[in-house]
Amino acid sequence: MFEVIFLQFLNGLDKGAAYALIALGLTLVFGTLGVVNFAHGALFMLGAFCAVLFRQFLTLETVTLDPEKLSPWGAPLEIREPLVQAWFGDFGAVLVNYSVPASIIITIPIMLLVGIGLERGIIKHFYKRPHAEQILVTFGLAIVAQELIKSFFGPNPIPQPMPSDLRGAADIGAFLGMQANVITYPIWRLIYFLFSFVIIGGVFAFLQFTTFGMVVRAGMADRETVGLLGINIDRRFTIMFGLAAVVAGIAGVMYTPLLPPNYHIGMDFLVLSFVVVVVGGMGSLPGAVAAGFLLGILQSFASMTQVKALIPGIDQIIIYLVAVVILLVLPRGLFGRRGVMEA
Amino acid sequence: MRIMSRNDLLLFLGFTVVVLAMPIWLHPFGAAYPDLLQRFMIFGIFAVGFNILFGLTGYLSFGHAAFFGVGSYAAVWSFKLLSLDAIPAMIFAVVVSGVFALVIGFVSLRRSGIYFSILTLAFAQMSYNLAYSVLTPITNGETGLQLNLNDPRYLDTTMGIPTAGQPVPTLLGQSLGGFAGFYFCAGFLILAFFIAMRITNSPFGMMLKGIKSNQTRMNYTGFNTKPYTLAAFVISGMYAGLAGALLAVTDPLAGAERMQWTASGEVVLMTILGGAGTLVGPVIGAWLIKYFENIFSAINETILHRFFDVLPDGLDNALVAITSKFVGEGWFLTLGLVFVLIVVFLPGGIMEGVRRIAHLFDRKPKGRPGKAAPQPQPAE
Numbered sequence: 001m002f003e004v005i006f007l008q009f010l011n012g013l014d015k016g017a018a019y020a021l022i023a024l025g026l027t028l029v030f031g032t033l034g035v036v037n038f039a040h041g042a043l044f045m046l047g048a049f050c051a052v053l054f055r056q057f058l059t060l061e062t063v064t065l066d067p068e069k070l071s072p073w074g075a076p077l078e079i080r081e082p083l084v085q086a087w088f089g090d091f092g093a094v095l096v097n098y099s100v101p102a103s104i105i106i107t108i109p110i111m112l113l114v115g116i117g118l119e120r121g122i123i124k125h126f127y128k129r130p131h132a133e134q135i136l137v138t139f140g141l142a143i144v145a146q147e148l149i150k151s152f153f154g155p156n157p158i159p160q161p162m163p164s165d166l167r168g169a170a171d172i173g174a175f176l177g178m179q180a181n182v183i184t185y186p187i188w189r190l191i192y193f194l195f196s197f198v199i200i201g202g203v204f205a206f207l208q209f210t211t212f213g214m215v216v217r218a219g220m221a222d223r224e225t226v227g228l229l230g231i232n233i234d235r236r237f238t239i240m241f242g243l244a245a246v247v248a249g250i251a252g253v254m255y256t257p258l259l260p261p262n263y264h265i266g267m268d269f270l271v272l273s274f275v276v277v278v279v280g281g282m283g284s285l286p287g288a289v290a291a292g293f294l295l296g297i298l299q300s301f302a303s304m305t306q307v308k309a310l311i312p313g314i315d316q317i318i319i320y321l322v323a324v325v326i327l328l329v330l331p332r333g334l335f336g337r338r339g340v341m342e343a
Numbered sequence: 344m345r346i347m348s349r350n351d352l353l354l355f356l357g358f359t360v361v362v363l364a365m366p367i368w369l370h371p372f373g374a375a376y377p378d379l380l381q382r383f384m385i386f387g388i389f390a391v392g393f394n395i396l397f398g399l400t401g402y403l404s405f406g407h408a409a410f411f412g413v414g415s416y417a418a419v420w421s422f423k424l425l426s427l428d429a430i431p432a433m434i435f436a437v438v439v440s441g442v443f444a445l446v447i448g449f450v451s452l453r454r455s456g457i458y459f460s461i462l463t464l465a466f467a468q469m470s471y472n473l474a475y476s477v478l479t480p481i482t483n484g485e486t487g488l489q490l491n492l493n494d495p496r497y498l499d500t501t502m503g504i505p506t507a508g509q510p511v512p513t514l515l516g517q518s519l520g521g522f523a524g525f526y527f528c529a530g531f532l533i534l535a536f537f538i539a540m541r542i543t544n545s546p547f548g549m550m551l552k553g554i555k556s557n558q559t560r561m562n563y564t565g566f567n568t569k570p571y572t573l574a575a576f577v578i579s580g581m582y583a584g585l586a587g588a589l590l591a592v593t594d595p596l597a598g599a600e601r602m603q604w605t606a607s608g609e610v611v612l613m614t615i616l617g618g619a620g621t622l623v624g625p626v627i628g629a630w631l632i633k634y635f636e637n638i639f640s641a642i643n644e645t646i647l648h649r650f651f652d653v654l655p656d657g658l659d660n661a662l663v664a665i666t667s668k669f670v671g672e673g674w675f676l677t678l679g680l681v682f683v684l685i686v687v688f689l690p691g692g693i694m695e696g697v698r699r700i701a702h703l704f705d706r707k708p709k710g711r712p713g714k715a716a717p718q719p720q721p722a723e
Contacts, residue, residue: 036457125687131457132403136615137686139608143679151673271468271604278461313477320465320472327458328450 003182008300010172014189014258016296017196021251022273023280023288024200025244031220031283032237035123036131038138040248041270042145046114047107047249048261049149052158054103058084058096098163100257107249115245119238142267150263157260162188188257195254199247200289206243207285216240220283275323281336291334295319351540358536358623362529366522372634377521379637381593383630384528385586388535390613390625392582395539397611398620399548400575401555402452405460405607406467409447410580412474412602414440414587416481419488419597422512426498427490429514429527429592433585440584441577448576452569455558467607474599487598512592524593531589532626535582540622542578551575555620583610612682618692627693632678639674643667 022044029037061080084092095102122141126134169184176183207213219226219233226233252261259265276295280287301307302318314321326333347355361368365383369375393407417439421432451462474482482488490510512519519527542548550571553561561568591597600606609632617628647663647670654662669677689696 122683122687129690132401133686133690135403135457135460136611137683139611140679140683140686143675144683147673147676147679151668151676267605271464274461275465278458282457313473316472316476317469320469323465324450324462327454327462331454331458 003178004304005301007183007185008304009297010183010185010189012297012300013193013293014296015299016293017193018251018255018269018292019273019276019296020289020292021196021199022248022269023276023292024203024285025248025251026273026277027280027283027285027288028203028240028244028247030277031285032216032240033119033123033127035126036134036138037123037244038135038270038274039118039141039145040138040244041266041268041273042142043111043114043245043248043266044252044255044269045149045261045263045266046145047111047252048256048265049153049252050107050110050249051100051103051160051253051256052153052261054106055096055099055160058082058092058099060084062086097165100160100162100253104250104253107253108246111246111249112242114249115242116238118245119241123241124238142270146263146267153263155263157262159260160256162257166191192254192258196251199250203243203247204285212236212239272319275319279323279326279333281333284333284335287333287335294334295322298322347540347544351544354622355537355540358626359533362533363526365529366525373638374634377525378593379633380522380525381528381589382633384525384532385589385593386610386613386629386633387532387626388528388589389583389586389610390617390629391532391535391539391622392579392586393610394579394614394619394621394625395542395551395582396575396579397614398625399543399551399555400572402455402572402576403460403611404451404463404576404579405604405611406447406463406465407579407583407610408602408604408606409467409470410440410444410583411587411590411606411610412470412597412599413443414584415591415597415601416474416488416587417584418588418591419490419595420481422490422496422510422591422595423488423494424497426496426502427510427513428498429512429519431498432512432592433531433588436584436588436591437581440587441581444577444580444584445573448573448580452572452576464604464607467602467604471599471602471604474602482597482599484599487596489596510595512595519592528589528593531585535585536622536626543622547571547574612678614692616682616685616692618694621692621694624692624694631693635678636674639670639677640672642670 022040025043026037026040029035029040060083062083063080082092082096084095086092088095118141122137123134126137166187168187170187170190172183172185172190207217215226215231215233216236219231219236223233252266255261272295273292276291277288279295280289280291298318299315303315308315330336362384365380366375369380374380389407389411393404396407397403414436417436418432421435425431425435447463447466451459451466454462475484492510494510496510514523514527517523542551550561550566550568553566554568554572558568587597587601590601610629613628613632614625615628616631617626618624644663644667647666648659651659651662667673685692691698
C-alpha cells in the first residue's frame with residue numbers, strides 16, 4: 001500500500017511542478033503590476049512552440065536522389081541528410097537529440113522580448129483599469145496568440161521526442177533502499193520536477209538576495225514610496241513581467257515531451273493555474289508554489305482506481321472542488337496576505 | 344402609473360420591429376436563413392441575460408455556459424420524458440437552470456471580484472467534466488443527448504398524441520422548423536428584452552447599479568446587497584437556461600461542449616463587444632459575433648481571389664495570402680484582435696462608439712461637451 005501511495009505522490013509531482021511554475025509567473029505579474037494576466041497560459045504555449053520551432057529548424061533536411069541505388073519500390077533512393085549534421089557532424093546529431101532542453105537557449109530571449117513587448121505595448125495601459133477589463137484584454141490577447149500559432153503550426157498536437165538517453169524509467173524504490181522494480185518513475189518527469197525546483201529556487205533567490213530583487217520586493221509592498229526615492233520602479237516591473245514570461249516559456253518547453261503541444265495547451269493549463277493562484281492566495285509566491293504542488297498531488301491521488309471506486313468522477317473535479325472549499329473557508333487562500341485583493 | 348416612459352416605449356417598439364423584420368433586412372447581407380436567425384435570437388437572449396448580471400452588478404461570471412448547457416439538457420429530457428411540445432420543455436428548462444443558478448450563486452456570491460469569477464469558472468468546469476464522465480447516464484457523454492423514437496413521452500402517451508416518424512419538437516402540434524422556429528425564438532427574445540428593460544428601470548435595477556458603483560457604500564446605507572446580487576444571478580441564469588432550451592428546441596441535441604468555459608467566454612465577448620450595461624448592446628454584440636462567425640468562416644481563398652480580382656496580379660496574391668489568415672479557419676484571430684482593440688480603445692463597446700458619434704452631431708449645448716461620463720468601477 002505504501003508503494004502505491006508513494007507512486008501516486010511522485011506522479012502528482014510533475015503536473016504539480018507545471019502548475020507551480022505557471023502559477024509562479026502569474027503571481028509575479030499580479031504581485032508586481034497588479035494585473036490579472038489571462039494571457040499567461042498563452043505564454044506557456046508560446047514557449048512550447050519555441051521548442052517545436054527549434055526542432056523543425058534543426059531537422060531541416062537536404063533531399064538528394066541517388067540514381068545508383070534503388071529503394072525497395074524501384075524508385076531512386078532518397079538520401080535525407082539533416083543540415084545540422086552536415087554542418088556540425090556529431091555535435092549536430094547530439095543537438096538534434098537534445099533539441100528540447102537546447103531550445104531553452106532560444107526560448108529565453110524570445111520570451112523576454114515577447115513579455116516586455118506585451119507589457120510596454122498593451123498591458124501598461126491597464127494598470128489603473130478595473131480587474132474585469134484586465135482579464136478581458138489579456139483574454140483577447142490569449143485568443144490572438146493561440147490563433148496565430150494555430151495558423152502557423154496547424155491544429156494538431158506536435159509530439160516532441162525526449163533525448164534518447166533520458167527515456168525509460170528510473171528505479172527510485174531501489175535508490176531509496178526498497179525492493180527493486182516496485183517504484184519506477186520516468187526519468188524525464190523526474191527531470192521536470194528537478195528543473196522546476198531549480199527555477200522556483202532561482203526566482204526566489206533572485207528576489208531575496210539581489211539588489212534588483214530587493215527593489216522589486218519593496219515596490220510590491222509600496223510602489224509609490226519606492227518611486228519617490230528616485231527609483232524607476234516601472235522599468236523593474238516591466239523586467240519582472242519579462243521574467244514571468246520566461247518562466248512560463250521554459251516551463252512550456254520542458255513540458256513538451258510529456259504532452260505534445262497544440263495551440264490550446266496554454267488555455268488548458270491557464271484555467272487550472274488560475275485556480276492554483278487563487279487557492280495559494282493572490283500575490284503570494286510561496287502560496288502559488290505550495291498550492292501548485294498540492295493540487296497536482298491531490299489530482300494524482302484522485303485518479304487512483306480505489307478512490308474513483310469510492311467517489312465516482314472525483315478525478316474530474318477534485319481541483320475545482322478543493323478550490324471552492326478553500327475559497328469559501330479561507331477567503332484569502334492558503335498564504336494570502338491581508339489586504340491584497342480582499343473580497 | 345405608466346408602465347414605460349416614452350423613450351423606452353420607442354426603443355422597445357423599434358427593437359421589436361427590427362427583430363421581426365430581420366428576415367427582410369438581413370436578406371442583402373446573406374444572413375436571412377432560419378438557422379442563423381434562430382442563433383441570433385438564442386444568443387441574443389443569452390447575452391441580454393448575462394448583461395443583467397455583469398452589466399448591472401459588475402460581477403463577471405466566467406461560468407455562465409453551465410446554465411446554458413443545463414437548460415439544453417433539461418429541455419431535451421422534457422422532450423424525452425414528457426412531451427414533444429416546446430412549452431413544457433421551456434418551463435422545465437428555466438426552472439431547472441434557475442434552481443441550479445440559485446445553488447451556484449448562493450455559494451459563489453460569498454466572494455466578489457476575481458474570486459467570484461474563479462468560483463463560477465470552477466463550478467462550470469466541474470459541470471462540464473462531470474457531464475463528460477460520471478453523469479453519462481443523464482448527459483449521454485460525448486455523443487450528446489438526443490431524441491429517440493422509443494422515448495416514453497408520458498404526457499404525449501396519456502393524451503394520445505401519436506408521433507410520426509423522427510421525433511422533432513413542436514408547438515401545439517405545429518412544426519417549429521424554418522421560419523416558424525425563428526418567430527418562436529424571436530418572440531422569446533422580445534419578451535426577454537422587455538423584462539430586461541423593466542428590470543433595468545425598476546428600483547431593483549437601480550439597486551443593482553448601485554452595487555456596481557459602490558457596494559460598500561450600499562452596505563453602509565443599510566441595504567443588504569446579497570439578496571439583490573443573488574436575484575440578479577438567478578435571473579441571468581434563467582435567461583441562459585431559456586436560451587439553452589431554445590437551442591434544444593431548434594436542434595434537439597444537447598452536448599457537454601456547450602458548457603465548456605470557452606462558451607462562457609463567448610458570451611462575455613458578446614456583451615463587451617456590444618457594450619456592457621446597455622440594453623441593446625449585448626444583443627448587437629451577439630448578432631455581430633454570430634454573423635461574422637458564419638460569414639467569415641465560410642470565406643475561403645477562391646472567394647478572396649474573386650474579391651481581389653481587380654487588383655494587379657502580384658498584389659492580388661499577396662493580399663489573398665494575408666487576408667486568408669483572418670477568415671475561414673482563422674476567423675477567431677479576427678475576433679481576438681477586434682476584441683482587444685475594443686477593450687483598449689472603446690471600453691464601453693459598440694454602444695459607446697455610437698454614443699460618441701451621436702455626440703459629434705449633437706449641436707445642443709451641453710454642460711460638459713465632448714467628455715464621456717466616468718465609467719463606474721465594477722465591484723471588487
